[in-house]
Amino acid sequence: xxEGDRRKQLxxxxxxxxxxxxxxxxxxxxxxxxxxxxxxxRLEGTREVNRSLQGIPQNEMVLGDPQAPVExxxxxxxxxxxxxxxxxxxxxxxxxxxxxKGQVKISYRVYTIIDDQSQPAGAAAFAAGRQGRGxxxxxxxxxxxxxxxxxxxxxxxxxAIAKGAGVKDLSRWNSERxxxxxxxxxxxxxxxxxxxxxxxxxxxxxxKTNGLQPIRTVGGTGDLEAAxxxxx
Amino acid sequence: MSYPSEWTLRRAIAFLAALGxxxxxxxxxxxxxxxxxxxxxxxxxxxxxxxxxxxxxAGVNIAVFGIVGYVLLLxxxxxxxxxxxxxxxxxxxxxxxxxxxxxxxxxxxxxAICQWCVGSAILMTILFLLNATRLITYTxxxxxxxxxxx
Numbered sequence: 001x002x003e004g005d006r007r008k009q010l011x012x013x014x015x016x017x018x019x020x021x022x023x024x025x026x027x028x029x030x031x032x033x034x035x036x037x038x039x040x041x042r043l044e045g046t047r048e049v050n051r052s053l054q055g056i057p058q059n060e061m062v063l064g065d066p067q068a069p070v071e072x073x074x075x076x077x078x079x080x081x082x083x084x085x086x087x088x089x090x091x092x093x094x095x096x097x098x099x100x101k102g103q104v105k106i107s108y109r110v111y112t113i114i115d116d117q118s119q120p121a122g123a124a125a126f127a128a129g130r131q132g133r134g135x136x137x138x139x140x141x142x143x144x145x146x147x148x149x150x151x152x153x154x155x156x157x158x159x160a161i162a163k164g165a166g167v168k169d170l171s172r173w174n175s176e177r178x179x180x181x182x183x184x185x186x187x188x189x190x191x192x193x194x195x196x197x198x199x200x201x202x203x204x205x206x207x208k209t210n211g212l213q214p215i216r217t218v219g220g221t222g223d224l225e226a227a228x229x230x231x232x
Numbered sequence: 233m234s235y236p237s238e239w240t241l242r243r244a245i246a247f248l249a250a251l252g253x254x255x256x257x258x259x260x261x262x263x264x265x266x267x268x269x270x271x272x273x274x275x276x277x278x279x280x281x282x283x284x285x286x287x288x289x290a291g292v293n294i295a296v297f298g299i300v301g302y303v304l305l306l307x308x309x310x311x312x313x314x315x316x317x318x319x320x321x322x323x324x325x326x327x328x329x330x331x332x333x334x335x336x337x338x339x340x341x342x343x344a345i346c347q348w349c350v351g352s353a354i355l356m357t358i359l360f361l362l363n364a365t366r367l368i369t370y371t372x373x374x375x376x377x378x379x380x381x382x
Contacts, residue, residue: 003372004372006314006372007371007372010314010318010367010371010372011367011368011371013318014318014321014322014364014367017321017322017325018325021325021326021328021329022329024329025329025330025332025333028333029333029336032336032337032341033340054341054342054343055280055284055285055286055337055341055342056284056285057284057285058285100279100280100284100344101279101280102279102282
């Protein structure tokens with residue numbers, strides 16, 4: 001092969017590599033864009049919820065960097081309207097300012113207090129957590145929460161929330177949510193042992209606490225921030 | 233049109249790749265120590281990006297891949313044959329393409345900008361242009377420093 005042919009061949013290979021690189025980057029962008037948009041359009045807030053949690057690590061029901069020094073634990077019932085109010089008004093600044101910076105992680109644990117649907121709903125959230133979408137499930141459930149006196153959280157509703165939250169393997173989610181009901185009973189028992197009588201209730205663990213300590217009065221973001229400072 | 237000599241291109245590539253090794257190593261060391269790189273002017277972007285799920289691929293911090301890429305680019309600058317020209321071009325192309333993807337992720341997914349990542353993306357862009365110029369202009373040329381082409 002002459003020097004000229006070799007040069008031509010190398011430049012053709014380089015041009016091919018450029019086209020391949022452009023194709024790969026475009027595919028990566030399209031795949032990532034479609035992941036965030038997904039979900040059930042009949043639900044409210046699907047895009048907002050998935051967007052707001054995009055990029056924050058999730059491990060089971062823990063939101064945030066696993067190495068974060070402070071762990072804030074929330075005990076909540078998905079059907080509880082106060083929990084919805086906290087999720088939408090109190091926790092977002094903590095997530096934005098401390099969880100995203102890796103200073104705090106938040107663990108969501110279920111404390112069933114409303115009715116018989118609270119336990120399967122909590123187990124459904126835990127099953128979503130197994131696929132890294134637990135917090136998406138919880139936040140989307142709150143966005144679409146119904147009247148606490150009504151039995152709206154049936155299987156069809158839970159499946160719609162799971163789909164909207166971006167749970168990829170729905171058959172796995174479906175089989176695991178039944179298995180996880182004992183875990184809901186365990187976190188409910190844990191909340192009772194900590195002396196909590198209502199939801200949402202919070203506990204905290206950090207370098208300056210002796211294990212998991214209940215936060216007795218939480219009226220707003222400021223109380224949680226003070227507890228985080230005290231535990232850091 | 234006049235092109236810089238291959239010797240000049242190689243020196244520029246070596247300099248920028250060494251800078252890139254420094255930037256990527258800083259990010260990797262901070263992440264390994266449980267911290268996030270410090271952004272200028274009190275911005276939280278670096279911490280937000282560093283703590284995001286996009287900061288790791290298969291459990292490995294992407295800054296580590298950056299170090300490997302910059303070291304390969306640095307190595308390619310020490311040789312003046314077609315293998316180094318083509319290899320350097322491919323590594324720079326991969327790095328540039330991945331930088332484009334990461335910048336998209338920062339802007340539209342994480343919605344935070346890490347100044348160190350932007351710095352690395354700029355370095356990779358310039359390195360891609362330098363390596364492309366080197367490949368197009370000097371492929372087939374004999375090894376060793378060459379005089380300027382007019």
